[in-house]
Amino acid sequence: TDDNVAQFRSHLPKAWQSLVVGTFPMSMTAKHTEVLARAMEIGQQAERRRETRLVDMTITNAAKGAGGVVRLDETLSAVHEGRVQTLIVREGYRSAGYQCAGCGYLTTQKVAVCPFCGKDFARIEDAVEMAVRKVMQSGGDVEIVRDNPALEKVGIGALLRY
Secondary structure (H helix, E strand, C coil): HHHHHHHHHHHHHHHHHHCCCCCCCCCCCHHHHHHHHHHHHHHHHHHHHHHHHHHHHHHHHHHHCCCCCEHHHHHHHHHHHHCCEEEEEEEECCCCEECCCCCCCEEECCCCCCCCCEEEEEEEEEEHHHHHHHHCCCCCEEEEEECCCCHHHHHHEEEEEC
């Protein structure tokens, strides 16, 4: 009952109360698999809501020109500058690109020499995967998001550190 849920929550430390993402009624005789299935469903719904907020925040910040970027070229520039706090990638998004042999700069444009260090570029099969690696190496977070219409349009984006 709702009273039982409220009583249970009141016994949790405040820090733990914020971790509860949902509740559901269940028979005392429910099988383990039923409880697990319902708990997984609620967890997945909470994850989708969190991802939607993250994508919306990224797109809004990018539109304002502060704290976010969207689309591959803009995101790759932010990755090179070390500004990415959270990289957001549509599940399955791939794109070929070019990587500087000297400084590692990534771009989708075929350029003769790197504008940063003057070295040559090599074609790579997946610039998105390289961006993911660079963000992880720099201590940033990476979120792979599925089934988000707003992210479908841009493919990739990032919340920025500065």
